[in-house]
Amino acid sequence: MVSAPRCRPGARGLLALLMLLPLPGARGLCGTLPRLRRAIPRDTSRTEGFPINAEVTYKCVDGCVKIPGKSDTVVCLSNSEWSSIGEFCDHDCGAPPRLKSAALSKEDERKNYHPSGSTVRYVCRPGYERTELTPVITCLENLTWSESPEFCRGKSCGVPKGPEHGRAVDVTNVLYGAKVNIICDDGFRLRGRTFIQCLWKGDQVEWSPLPTCQAITCSPPPNIANGTHNGSNMEIFHCNSSVTYKCDPNFSLTGEASIHCTTKDNINGVWNGSAPECKGLCGTLPRLRRAIPRDTSRTEGFPINAEVTYKCVDGCVKIPGKSDTVVCLSNSEWSSIGEFCDHDCGAPPRLKSAALSKEDERKNYHPSGSTVRYVCRPGYERTELTPVITCLENLTWSESPEFCRGPGIDKHSIGMGMGMGIGAFSICAGIIVAYILGQKKKRSYGVNLDSRKHHITTEHDFQMSETKSNLILKAISFFYIQKMSHTAAERGCLSSVL
Numbered sequence: 048m049v050s051a052p053r054c055r056p057g058a059r060g061l062l063a064l065l066m067l068l069p070l071p072g073a074r075g076l077c078g079t080l081p082r083l084r085r086a087i088p089r090d091t092s093r094t095e096g097f098p099i100n101a102e103v104t105y106k107c108v109d110g111c112v113k114i115p116g117k118s119d120t121v122v123c124l125s126n127s128e129w130s131s132i133g134e135f136c137d138h139d140c141g142a143p144p145r146l147k148s149a150a151l152s153k154e155d156e157r158k159n160y161h162p163s164g165s166t167v168r169y170v171c172r173p174g175y176e177r178t179e180l181t182p183v184i185t186c187l188e189n190l191t192w193s194e195s196p197e198f199c200r201g202k203s204c205g206v207p208k209g210p211e212h213g214r215a216v217d218v219t220n221v222l223y224g225a226k227v228n229i230i231c232d233d234g235f236r237l238r239g240r241t242f243i244q245c246l247w248k249g250d251q252v253e254w255s256p257l258p259t260c261q262a263i264t265c266s267p268p269p270n271i272a273n274g275t276h277n278g279s280n281m282e283i284f285h286c287n288s289s290v291t292y293k294c295d296p297n298f299s300l301t302g303e304a305s306i307h308c309t310t311k312d313n314i315n316g317v318w319n320g321s322a323p324e325c326k327g328l329c330g331t332l333p334r335l336r337r338a339i340p341r342d343t344s345r346t347e348g349f350p351i352n353a354e355v356t357y358k359c360v361d362g363c364v365k366i367p368g369k370s371d372t373v374v375c376l377s378n379s380e381w382s383s384i385g386e387f388c389d390h391d392c393g394a395p396p397r398l399k400s401a402a403l404s405k406e407d408e409r410k411n412y413h414p415s416g417s418t419v420r421y422v423c424r425p426g427y428e429r430t431e432l433t434p435v436i437t438c439l440e441n442l443t444w445s446e447s448p449e450f451c452r453g454p455g456i457d458k459h460s461i462g463m464g465m466g467m468g469i470g471a472f473s474i475c476a477g478i479i480v481a482y483i484l485g486q487k488k489k490r491s492y493g494v495n496l497d498s499r500k501h502h503i504t505t506e507h508d509f510q511m512s513e514t515k516s517n518l519i520l521k522a523i524s525f526f527y528i529q530k531m532s533h534t535a536a537e538r539g540c541l542s543s544v545l
């Protein structure tokens with residue numbers, strides 16, 4: 048706070064100078080400017096001592112505006128008096144509200160003084176139309192504008208029709224300025240803006256241009272070797288479409304036969320898998336005159352490397368050394384196969400006096416012209432005849448003459464001898480059973496310690512009877528072996544017991 052400033056010498060000198068200044072003006076200068084309640088001079092740098100004819104303009108204080116037609120200027124008259132000035136500012140409602148739907152009328156637009164009680168009129172902006180309400184607002188006594196009801200309303204663009212393969216969603220407002228979202232159907236992508244807007248155009252309102260919905264497509268499906276797909280005559284593959292592959296004849300399909308055009312981002316289409324492969328196949332199996340495939344359930348369409356084995360038809364046998372199998376080669380052809388079966392004489396006859404020679408025993412193919420050699424069975428002797436039979440042209444074996452003869456037994460007794468042989472065999476079997484049972488019994492008594500007395504007696508008895516029966520049996524058996532039995536089997540059986 049500064050009170051009664053003690054002026055410094057320099058300041059006092061300046062003050063003296065200022066007091067001298069008005070002196071020349073005393074002959075024609077205006078004094079203090081008139082004071083107004085609601086206005087102040089525009090230029091506040093000088094408040095008095097204005098020369099004759101000087102003009103000073105006022106401006107309204109904040110919250111007040113100039114009343115049109117009233118002067119805001121004073122002039123320093125030749126009598127050194129200021130010209131008269133009245134209050135030219137007043138409070139008012141300020142600028143009328145700016146509305147989206149309506150603008151001030153031409154005449155009200157220019158007004159900048161809106162005292163209490165004054166009104167302004169609006170006109171609808173382009174795209175809006177009058178409602179039944181009067182488009183006028185009033186500056187109220189408390190210097191606020193009256194409410195502005197909806198006296199202009201947006202014109203209607205009508206129901207928006209969505210694009211092809213798309214539609215408008217959530218259509219709640221179709222008046223000027225409204226925005227409506229557009230979406231595309233599944234499988235279509237949107238090109239353009241995702242919404243339309245009801246806009247002013249010419250002297251109308253109308254929807255902005257619709258976006259388009261383009262089909263999401265896949266590139267043409269890949270071609271494959273040795274196969275085709277059913278989309279080869281098409282150019283556009285829509286989302287959700289599928290193509291199915293088929294292999295050329297003699298090729299088999301591996302993988303999924305069909306692929307589907309799908310989309311993950313709703314923009315680009317992609318096939319949901321790779322194309323299948325066609326692998327070579329062998330066709331119909333080679334036909335043979337005397338053989339058929341072992342497994343008849345499948346006759347063609349075999350994969351590469353498949354093996355198929357044949358078997359001879361009835362009455363034929365496999366020729367040793369010839370292949371009975373074909374393989375599906377990588378060029379989809381069957382490996383070559385020749386006839387590997389032939390008719391033959393079948394197994395050579397079984398003879399009582401002679402057996403097939405070791406080497407012929409193993410043969411199982413006896414074509415016309417082939418021979419087999421016999422050897423006499425033990426107990427038989429060679430005659431002067433050659434022990435060989437031949438497979439004849441009509442595929443029967445030649446006669447087998449008596450090339451082996453049993454000592455002391457003529458042909459007529461062979462039948463009887465055979466019967467006795469069977470009898471001897473039965474007896475032999477009986478002996479073996481009895482002998483085995485006897486041995487078992489003996490063992491079981493040997494361990495029975497609780498009845499020693501009985502044990503000893505029984506064992507003794509048993510040993511006695513065994514010895515007797517053994518002697519008798521051995522005698523009978525020896526007789527049979529020497530006189531009756533004809534086969535090695537019989538003799539072997541009896542010898543094993545004895």
Ligand SMILES: *[C@@H]1O[C@H](CO)[C@@H](O)[C@H](O)[C@H]1NC(C)=O
Pocket residue numbers: 187189191
């Ligand atoms: C001014 O007056 C009107 C009507 O009397 C009233 O509705 C409004 O609230 C008043 N405004 C203020 C700011 O006092």
Ligand SMILES: *[C@@H]1O[C@H](CO)[C@@H](O)[C@H](O)[C@H]1NC(C)=O
Pocket residue numbers: 232233234235286287
């Ligand atoms: C595609 O298929 C899916 C599922 O099957 C279905 O929801 C969708 O509507 C289809 N899109 C087109 C364009 O057909």
Ligand SMILES: *[C@@H]1O[C@H](CO)[C@@H](O)[C@H](O)[C@H]1NC(C)=O
Pocket residue numbers: 272273295
């Ligand atoms: C299979 O496809 C291959 C490769 O395209 C081709 O060289 C071959 O000739 C085809 N085979 C047949 C039988 O069409």
Ligand SMILES: *[C@@H]1O[C@H](CO)[C@@H](O)[C@H](O)[C@H]1NC(C)=O
Pocket residue numbers: 277278281288289290291
């Ligand atoms: C191909 O065939 C499949 C099965 O018949 C069918 O679903 C598909 O629509 C066909 N694709 C074309 C392009 O014709």
Ligand SMILES: *[C@@H]1O[C@H](CO)[C@@H](O)[C@H](O)[C@H]1NC(C)=O
Pocket residue numbers: 303306307319320321
């Ligand atoms: C491709 O899509 C189809 C249809 O949805 C389906 O059946 C098939 O299994 C799909 N393939 C693959 C490889 O995912």
Ligand SMILES: *[C@@H]1O[C@H](CO)[C@@H](O)[C@H](O)[C@H]1NC(C)=O
Pocket residue numbers: 296297328329330331379380381
């Ligand atoms: C399929 O293969 C068989 C032999 O395996 C052959 O005879 C036939 O001509 C083949 N078919 C085609 C169309 O090539």
Ligand SMILES: *[C@@H]1O[C@H](CO)[C@@H](O)[C@H](O)[C@H]1NC(C)=O
Pocket residue numbers: 439441443
């Ligand atoms: C086969 O031929 C031989 C000699 O030519 C003959 O003896 C025999 O009866 C014939 N067999 C048959 C079944 O025709």
